[in-house]
Amino acid sequence: MSNRHKPVPYSLWEAQQARIVLAASKRLNWRRWTLPEQVEHLLSLYGPLPLIEARLGEQSALTAFYRHCLHEKQGPWRDQCAGLLRGLAQKRTELLWRPELAPALAAVAKCMPHRCRQLADWHPRSRNPFRQLESLVRHLFDQYGDVPAWLINSWTAGRLHDGLDVAALTVHLGRGEALRTFPGLPVPLSRKTEHYLRLAPAGYTFLHALRYAQLAARDQLGWLGPVLDSRLGRCLGRDDEFWLRVVDFFAAAPMVDPYQLGPVCDWIHQKRTVGLGDEQAQPGFSLKGRSMHSLLAHTAQWHQHLSQAARRPPEPSLTLSTSWEPLPVPDFAGGGKFPVRITQLRTYGELLTEGRSLRHCVASYLDACRRGRSGIFSLTLNGTRTVTLEVQANRTVVQARGLFNRRPNDEEALWVQRWAAHNRLLVPRHLLS
Template sequence: MSNRLKPLPHAAWQAQQARIVLSAAKRLDWRRWPLPRQVDYLFSLYGPLPVINAHLGENSALAPFYRRCIHEQKDAQRDQCAGLLRGLAAKRTELLWRPELAPALAAVARLLPRRCRELASWQPRSRNPFRQLESLVRHLFDQYGDVPAWVISSWTAGRLHDGLNVAELTVHLGRGEALRTFTGLPVGFSRKTEHHLRLAPAGYTFLQALRYAQLAARDQLAWLGPVLDSRLGRQLSRDDEFWLRVVDFFAATPMADPWQLGPVCDWIHQKRAVGIDGEPAQPGFSLKGRSMSSVLTQTAQWHRQLAQAPHRVPEASLTLETTWGALPVPDFAGGSKCPVRITQLRTYGHLIDEGRALRHCVASYLESCRRGRSAIFSLTLGGTRAVTLEVQANRTVVQARGLFNRRPNDEEGAWIQRWATDNRLLVPKHLLG
């Protein structure tokens, strides 16, 4: 009798409530309602997320909007979201209910008090929800119509926090302010660089647009592909100007192979941050007084050392069987006459074997894999290793290298693109040529 009166733990109570509302959710078909009524229904819900998810049903399009616009939001933010969604519902826009656009619409609602035009005067001119979102953002926050295309496209690509706050940057630029005066920039730049940054192509990330502008200001746009393919296309550092001088070093050398830039940058990073052959790190290392021939020779020598020392481990606790958590990207199998496999490498020994087979330095990505920043995949054709792929945690394929760091051929590129499309991975345009 005493057990019947014992209060339920909170988790058990949530599960019980979820079961109670589940049967009611099955009988409720909110999709048949007019859009304004659907919005009112969404904002009438109240409770913990497990209960709301059970009430709305599995994989409901409303659940992400509840989580972004209502759950744990202050009253003012909730009212702004309600006003925005009701305004959009009245216009019968395709923006509702697209789960992938919920974060962007929540950001639009948060910035509504700083709009330059009223929502009531906006009319969708396309049935494509992504184009509608771009049109809405320009209407509300772009007073002069000159916010760069890559900034606007970041809203539809889900990159509102792409090295900087894109939503705040949109409002800043929409008021006619200079881009270089934005307080959230991770690096400073000149007026000339800002001019080219505004001209960067749509679809670029902030880092890609910045590299485009930096190279355009140096009259070195021909080097954009190799730069984006190197570590300069994956991260910004405090000594960013030093890495741009490495590009200058290559650009000033006649007949220098542009695609050697990536391996050389890896060698320089190892020398400056870690050390090579037992030497301590040299943070002040530079290319001043060095020839391209000597740099390429030392880079190749370092790659050979990595490939020829499979039993050398960088720390005592590390073994060839050391493993790490996998990135949630499925492996791939295809082809008939020549079977194709794309497999995630998950042990240090596998990284070593991949580097030995293809003569590159993939073993140096050990820490990135262990920390979950990157995952390494191996593409094989007919059982033979052909291409090594690096996929970052944001599901972007940032590197594709074959034997001696060569680029993928057309056949390999087609299989990589198919695998990426099946798993919704982003493949930058420069990566596969």
């Protein structure tokens, strides 16, 4: 029997329609239109994303704005997005030429009912689209001009959900409300911590600004670098007060290398959440009655245990060839005849070899790699392993450690910066300074 009357699968029909629209779009050169004409054309479009991408171009700015501002938006939110796009088009702003700013403009549109000024009264003073976005956010939502610079920077850096809702916090502070009364804060704030949080440097993430404020309130701002270099600069949990007491413990110890804080925090985290060797996890682990010498000794023993883990795999099914899906960050080669390489480690055996070579605990990041939360990279100079790098899934380089957890030297830091710039990775200021 013939199959010509058999219904066509929806995915096949959608692909056919995409090809039809793509053929038609070749005769429609919307890039020569004015911005208001482009916006009106965009607002007239409806349908699934594949059809829109075929018509406008998958990587085009209009496609990005349709995806974030119009696709599956209904009712008032779509009207707010349309009003914002029309208003920006009339201003002939460069904001509409940058597809990476589409999520931020969608957040601006969602917050428009809470604006303190009208869009028509905004006049961009710079041709830089990122400065225009900062100016637009301050104009619409910062009534008194005192929203912290690091919070405004989060809009342009694509960190709208940086441990909290950045857009909602901007509206909250823009009204003149106290930061500590914001309902979305992950930890409670004292008045003193709130004061310093408002003074945190521009360019900081929320977590880094919070650490800055917490240490400033404790008069321990000199420990900011080691704290941001440790797990305290990467995660924030319910037991945050315990980890601040660990910092107090280090600050009170005489003649201790501040950058031993990171390895010791890794050892404490392992002991509290997973357990060491045959020991069970100890969630109630306390520093009471312990000395700095004993903490450093236990950390060193743990590193030695990890270096021997190839003979005692932690799971029966775990082998040296156990692998995982790597992060989408390409490897790097540079220098004359490529003596510099930065390569992502993809197997458990490679993690062990890296840890044994540089005498640190990188093998303990096995679970983070397997879950896709982190990727571990190895920097080699002339074939010699020199620095281990951790990149989180949000494309931020959060750790850079050499032999015995030392910090990178100037040459190594230069290559890390070149690799990060080539792959558009974020490198916090403290990491290589």
